[in-house]
Amino acid sequence: MDRISALRNVEQALRAFEEGETDLAATEERVLATLRTYATEFDEETGLVAYAGRGPEAVDGVVVVASSRTEARERVLSHAEAADRDAVEVERLS
Structure with missing residues (x-):
């Protein structure tokens, strides 16, 4: 779409x-x-992909678009400064 x-x-x-x-x-x-x-x-037109944060409550379910998993993780982390950085993962939405 x-x-x-x-x-x-x-x-x-x-x-x-x-x-x-x-x-x-x-x-x-x-x-x-x-x-x-x-x-x-999103990725079909822009090369960006939607990722969802997984981990502590502050980031769990936060959805961002990014060009890589690393960039997505950083964007998710920026939404929750208090989150344990090591416990945060991202997964690609499909």
């Missing part, structure tokens, strides 16, 4: 919410699904 498609999908979700066709929870789910699809297909 390219950026324009992702933005259109988010816009459609917001429009449906504004018009009362869906509630907030359904809108959040639709926007999240769009973002996850966009993130996992």
Whole structure:
């Protein structure tokens, strides 16, 4: 999914919410699904890959895009200064 498609999908979700066709929870789910699809297909166009942090609570589940596993780990760590650096890993999302 390219950026324009992702933005259109988010816009459609917001429009449906504004018009009362869906509630907030359904809108959040639709926007999240769009973002996850966009993130996992990111590498097809940019060479960047989505990675999720694994380890201490402060970084577990933090998702970033990066050109390498090392860069992704550093980006995840930047979101949680107190995390034990040695306990932090990243895994590629697909």
